[in-house]
Amino acid sequence: MFEQANLCLVLGSDRRGHFDQAIGHWVRNALAGYTCFSVSSVDPLDGRTEQERNRRLEQAHAFVIVTPEYNHSFPAPLKTIIDAARQEWYAKPVAFVSYSGSTSGGVRAVEHLRDVFASLHAVSVREQVAVTRIHRRATDEFGNFVDLSSAEAPFRNMMRRLIWWTDVLRLGRTATQVLASA
Amino acid sequence: MFEQANLCLVLGSDRRGHFDQAIGHWVRNALAGYTCFSVSSVDPLDGRTEQERNRRLEQAHAFVIVTPEYNHSFPAPLKTIIDAARQEWYAKPVAFVSYSGSTSGGVRAVEHLRDVFASLHAVSVREQVAVTRIHRRATDEFGNFVDLSSAEAPFRNMMRRLIWWTDVLRLGRTATQVLASA
């Protein structure tokens, strides 16, 4: 691997106190074990300007998107963040942690996002984390999940693949600027 | 047909002075010929509250959605309007007028919306209007299109089908309340 890469965690929901925050908390903790990445984040509730957010996206070598599934697709605030940037996404890998109240775990939202990111020259990582029946999962006094152990193995598989894509695409972007000129 | 039905025109973009407004203007004019419908509208820029918008959606018997295609999918403000309502969409027909700068005419955004509306028990009308290469179309001093005659026949076909679905589903909703209890 190159020297340390930057991973930007993008949260998709703007509902304060929502599962997004709890899932984001869990992902952040899980990412702490990956010293190959420094971690930044972008969030509809972070109070940053579009320009500040895009700067974070631009500096990232890889993305993890945390998204709920609303009506079989992605939430509006996530699309706002995605559409506000452009070359910031090009030729970079995107991995997904989705969740839903149903047994689908949000995979329908992810499939729509795969189309969206393909249109932005990004690579969507196949391995994904899908948290099902999120309303039934116990949370502690801080709103964090008591137990998401079922997500641990999928998360490790996803990260293994994300690292591969991060390295390969970083190399590709370094070697040639063709995509930057698009 | 029943007595006059109400059709709600939903605009999807929040970019002021954008093509949405010009397309919306064209659709409104085209709808004037359909006396079977009274027409209301909902719009990210209309200054109405969510409650006021949902009231309009609730009163409608049919919908025409005007949507651009951003990154191969629908724009965020449209999803905000859709997700804010629920039973307001149930067992009602939805028709689409899409547009894009490319030759696709926005049909990719519509396919994602078909999934979304299926999750809301709505019926998406197959016939659709897709306005291609929108940036190349001449506009007058008011920002309206000088010529959208290529959209006229598709619009008539779409309306013919939308009327069929409006009648059938209105009858269905009248005859039974099963969906309302979902």
Next chain:
Amino acid sequence: MFEQANLCLVLGSDRRGHFDQAIGHWVRNALAGYTCFSVSSVDPLDGRTEQERNRRLEQAHAFVIVTPEYNHSFPAPLKTIIDAARQEWYAKPVAFVSYSGSTSGGVRAVEHLRDVFASLHAVSVREQVAVTRIHRRATDEFGNFVDLSSAEAPFRNMMRRLIWWTDVLRLGRTATQVLASA
């Protein structure tokens, strides 16, 4: 309700001895409790000609599709059956029982099918049955599932809705022939 309607069960896979057959067996048993429907079926392995299959589709007032998910979409043999017909699908309701080896239960295949059926003027029923981790479910000596009780409540909800759509669309098709002329 009208007099008895006909429901056609469409199996999507052509892998003999496959889960499709076992799921189909389970669905057929579950359908036995619905006396409002007589049941026929169409199957890539049924040895029937395209003409014979289309005749069954034509006579049906409602459909239940059983589909696996291969590579995040529907299997080829199911698409062959769908594409071979046309007006046979118009203005009829389609419900889905999907399955997969993963935790998604095949819902991604169903979303693609919703697009396909929307293009055929059919109505896809929101409620669906999604059987997850199918490889881990015990089967008996006949290859049938020992226990699919987790699918029972979703199946009942799906059927309740399918019956509503069957009645409404049957009435609509009877009242007007507009779709038949498309």
Next chain:
Amino acid sequence: MFEQANLCLVLGSDRRGHFDQAIGHWVRNALAGYTCFSVSSVDPLDGRTEQERNRRLEQAHAFVIVTPEYNHSFPAPLKTIIDAARQEWYAKPVAFVSYSGSTSGGVRAVEHLRDVFASLHAVSVREQVAVTRIHRRATDEFGNFVDLSSAEAPFRNMMRRLIWWTDVLRLGRTATQVLASA
């Protein structure tokens, strides 16, 4: 660039004498100008066994898929070819030439294929060729299109990007075997 890469042209339709063949003919001619690629092909009508086809897919460093759009999605024979292989697709780039009788040019089929190929660790190239209103295009005595000049610039843009991805992913696959072990 590396030494010469191999590009496999995959035709999706099994209708003999169909547009697929004419589009395939045009693509083959257009590819002749790209000496960085040797070209093979796979085709539902080529009479080859699944094993022979998979061998061609395995040897390819890049793919161009020619696909019609049937009922807003891809045709069954193409899905059969895709599902029969597995690691043959991993970490390779896939570009699309689609067509349809409507003004969409087949882009809806391509969006479904993007989901499918994402599930196979493949990268779908954003730039694409979409041939609209194919029934209205004049053909010569051999069934080939007299004029597809409107497709030439999109094809060049697509190939420029496909070459970038071919190089980058070839390098990635050479440097590490992690995907092969999946």
